[in-house]
Amino acid sequence: MKFIETLLNGLSMGSTYAMIALGYTMVYGIAKMLNFAHGDIIMVGGYMIFLSMTAVGNPVLGLAAAVIFCVVLGITIEKIAYKPLRGASPLAVLITAIGVSYLLQSSAQMIFGSAPKMVIIADLGNLEFAGLKVPVYTLVTLGCSVVIMLALNLFVKYTKIGRAMIAVSEDKGAAQLMGINVNGIITVTFAIGSALAAFAGFFMLMKSPSLTNTLGAMPGIKAFTAAVIGGIGSIPGAMVGGILIGVVEAISLTVPAIAAYTDAIEFLILIVILLVRPTGILGKKRREKV
Amino acid sequence: MTDVILKTENLGISFGGLKAVQDVNIEIKKKQLYGLVGPNGAGKTTVFNMLTGVYHPTTGKFYLDGEDLTGKSQETINHKGIARTFQNIRLFNNMTVISNVLVGLHNQEEFKCSMIESMLRLPRHFDCEKRMRERAKEILRVVGLEEERNFLSCNLPYGKQRKLEIARALATNPKILLLDEPAAGMNPHETEDLMNIITRIRDDYDMTVLLIEHDMKFVSGLCDEVTVLNFGTVLAQGDTKTALNDPEVIKAYIGG
Numbered sequence: 001m002k003f004i005e006t007l008l009n010g011l012s013m014g015s016t017y018a019m020i021a022l023g024y025t026m027v028y029g030i031a032k033m034l035n036f037a038h039g040d041i042i043m044v045g046g047y048m049i050f051l052s053m054t055a056v057g058n059p060v061l062g063l064a065a066a067v068i069f070c071v072v073l074g075i076t077i078e079k080i081a082y083k084p085l086r087g088a089s090p091l092a093v094l095i096t097a098i099g100v101s102y103l104l105q106s107s108a109q110m111i112f113g114s115a116p117k118m119v120i121i122a123d124l125g126n127l128e129f130a131g132l133k134v135p136v137y138t139l140v141t142l143g144c145s146v147v148i149m150l151a152l153n154l155f156v157k158y159t160k161i162g163r164a165m166i167a168v169s170e171d172k173g174a175a176q177l178m179g180i181n182v183n184g185i186i187t188v189t190f191a192i193g194s195a196l197a198a199f200a201g202f203f204m205l206m207k208s209p210s211l212t213n214t215l216g217a218m219p220g221i222k223a224f225t226a227a228v229i230g231g232i233g234s235i236p237g238a239m240v241g242g243i244l245i246g247v248v249e250a251i252s253l254t255v256p257a258i259a260a261y262t263d264a265i266e267f268l269i270l271i272v273i274l275l276v277r278p279t280g281i282l283g284k285k286r287r288e289k290v
Numbered sequence: 291m292t293d294v295i296l297k298t299e300n301l302g303i304s305f306g307g308l309k310a311v312q313d314v315n316i317e318i319k320k321k322q323l324y325g326l327v328g329p330n331g332a333g334k335t336t337v338f339n340m341l342t343g344v345y346h347p348t349t350g351k352f353y354l355d356g357e358d359l360t361g362k363s364q365e366t367i368n369h370k371g372i373a374r375t376f377q378n379i380r381l382f383n384n385m386t387v388i389s390n391v392l393v394g395l396h397n398q399e400e401f402k403c404s405m406i407e408s409m410l411r412l413p414r415h416f417d418c419e420k421r422m423r424e425r426a427k428e429i430l431r432v433v434g435l436e437e438e439r440n441f442l443s444c445n446l447p448y449g450k451q452r453k454l455e456i457a458r459a460l461a462t463n464p465k466i467l468l469l470d471e472p473a474a475g476m477n478p479h480e481t482e483d484l485m486n487i488i489t490r491i492r493d494d495y496d497m498t499v500l501l502i503e504h505d506m507k508f509v510s511g512l513c514d515e516v517t518v519l520n521f522g523t524v525l526a527q528g529d530t531k532t533a534l535n536d537p538e539v540i541k542a543y544i545g546g
Contacts, residue, residue: 158419160396160403167382167393174380177342179368179397179462284384 001131006250012138013207014246015145019200020223021230021238022152023193029169029233030189033093037077037100039220040108041194045070045201046211047108050119059121059202066198074194075187083183108213117211121202141203148199149239152192156235161188169233222249222263225270231283240281244269293320295498296341296372296466300350302522303340311336311522312349318466318500318515321492325513325530326502329542332519334502335377338468341500342374343367355465369397371465375455375472377502383444387435387454390443391426394461401425426461432494433457433487449480453487460491467491469501473508481505485512510534518542 020042027035048066053059081100085093124136156162167175168185176182197216204219205211226245230237245266252262273281294317302312311333318324326334339345341352343364351360359367373394382390395401403418430436433453438446443454452472459467472488473481485508491497503509509516509530516533518526520542526533533539 159415160392160401160418160422163385163389163393164396166385166389170382170384171380173344174376174382175393176364177344177368177374178394178458179365179373180393181365181397 002254005132005134006254007247008134008138008142010247010250011243012141012145012203012246013250014243015142015149016200016203016207016242017219017223017226017246018149018239018242019145019196019203020219021227021242022149022235023196024224024227025230025232025235025238026165026189027193028227029235030165031082031186032172033082033090034097034224035082035190035193036094036097036220036224037104038193038197039216039218039223040101040104041070041074041197042201042204042216042219043108043211043213044073044104045198046119046205046215047112047117048198049121049202049205050112050117050211053119053121062121063198063202066201067195070194070198070201071191074190074197078187078190083186105213105217112213114213119205119209119211121206121209124206137203137206141206144199144203148196152196153235161185165189218263222266225267229270229273229280231280234280234282234284237280237282294318295320295322296352296354296500298341298350298352301337301340301347301352302349303336303345303347309522311340311519314350314517314519314524316500316517316527318498320498321496322498322515323488323492323513324498324500325509325516326500326519327504327506327509327516327534328519328525331521333522334519335470336522337519338374338470338502341367341468342372365397368462368464371463372468373459373462373464373466374468375452375459375470377470377474379448379451379455381443381451381454381458383442385443386440387443387446388423388426388430388439390454390458391429391461392422394458395422395425396462398463429457429461432460432490434483449476449484452476453484456487456491460495460497464497466498466500469499469503471502471504473503473505481508484508488512506534 023038024035027033045066048069049062052062052065077100081096082093085096124140127134127136127139156165164180164185167180168182172182222245223242226241227238229244230241248266248269249262252265253259258265296318298314298316301314303310314337326337328334336345340347343362346361351358354370354372357370359370382393401418401422403414407415427436427439430439433456435450435453435457438450443451446454456469456472473484476484488499492499513530515528516530517524518533518539525542526536526539
């Protein structure tokens with residue numbers, strides 16, 4: 001029984017990681033860059049939820065405000081910081097992303113101070129059935145994530161823009177010559193990634209209400225790990241990787257002997273998987289064409 | 291004069307100090323099948339790259355239907371009506387055959403449907419998708435790939451991948467189709483089939499075709515006019531038979 005509770009908890013954490021990992025993996029697949037500021041979008045979303053909760057007190061409105069703000073922020077960052085570097089060396093883009101990450105963290109600290117803010121989204125209590133005691137927020141997180149990920153899959157597979165996104169990730173040059181507006185597609189990708197990050201921030205605050213300017217840092221890195229484990233650039237890969245990391249984390253936290261080493265264990269899994277499958281679980285081998 | 295669809299004026303490009311292509315003047319009429327030939331390294335693909343916006347010409351201009359497209363971006367040029375295939379095949383490998391064609395249809399007015407409509411899955415989204423699939427199937431039928439439409443494109447044999455590239459380019463609804471060595475690597479039977487396909491595309495879609503090809507039988511069987519390039523300059527131009535039998539051209543090809 002205890003195990004099922006842990007598993008549900010792990011799945012819920014994992015689906016939060018998966019949502020963040022999707023942002024990393026989609027941006028990587030399409031813009032071929034690692035957006036290390038992605039984790040901090042979560043934090044900005046968190047503060048938006050905090051602000052609107054203080055002002056209105058309605059969590060759904062808070063989530064909506066966070067999603068809208070993060071989408072606008074994501075698109076703006078892409079336009080200002082990354083677009084001018086299209087075609088620049090990958091290292092230049094990478095260091096810019098790290099710079100944006102610090103900019104967001106420091107700005108949040110300047111505006112909101114460094115003391116943690118308490119964001120009580122809603123006390124949903126526990127659900128008890130068949131001897132199980134499950135916090136309702138895990139079920140909400142899990143349910144919402146599954147719906148969002150299914151919707152995303154449908155969007156990518158069965159719409160014009162989704163198809164254009166896959167085409168751009170396969171061969172940017174050829175896609176452009178088939179009349180696809182690559183910059184437009186990159187904008188859409190950043191918008192989707194940022195919206196997912198806002199959702200992830202909401203789920204994280206539901207789990208633990210303490211909000212600081214580094215809220216997104218560690219989950220961001222873990223989600224990035226999840227994206228790499230799943231095979232960076234692959235959408236199902238990010239989902240699998242995220243769930244795997246979440247479940248491992250939940251199980252590890254319940255075993256007293258190894259609980260303190262949870263983070264280390266997660267990164268160890270990354271190393272082992274990359275040794276066996278260098279392109280990740282669902283990553284595909286890329287042939288270099290000459 | 292009005293039936294000239296593509297016209298280049300002293301088109302040329304230099305990379306650093308190297309003049310890769312210079313002074314190319316070509317006039318292609320509507321529904322014409324026009325050949326661009328020349329030995330390896332003559333600059334044929336470079337001309338294609340200029341005409342599609344991959345490279346921006348350093349001298350000269352080119353006009354599509356009288357409109358100056360010099361220096362425009364790749365997607366603008368595609369929207370205006372120039373579509374191409376690639377010498378080394380560049381399909382979207384992990385997409386199905388029909389999806390490759392659907393990507394080509396992506397930007398056309400008649401299939402417009404906003405992202406919101408798609409996300410909310412309103413009826414117009416489904417109507418739009420259905421019409422796009424119909425059109426894609428119709429195009430695949432022309433190149434003879436309708437049966438294979440749900441295969442991954444990387445699993446198609448080489449000759450069929452070349453045909454799929456033509457279908458994908460055709461899907462962008464161009465005024466002129468630029469084919470870069472469409473018959474490369476095909477056996478004689480496939481080559482003959484391809485000649486029929488190109489003629490059918492010309493007739494059914496009122497299409498103009500500019501093609502690069504090394505197979506001289508293919509060129510003389512299909513094109514009524516050619517331009518021969520050598521070391522980036524025009525060596526001969528005009529009626530296919532005359533141009534290909536020009537002593538200079540023969541010399542360029544077999545040396546001497």
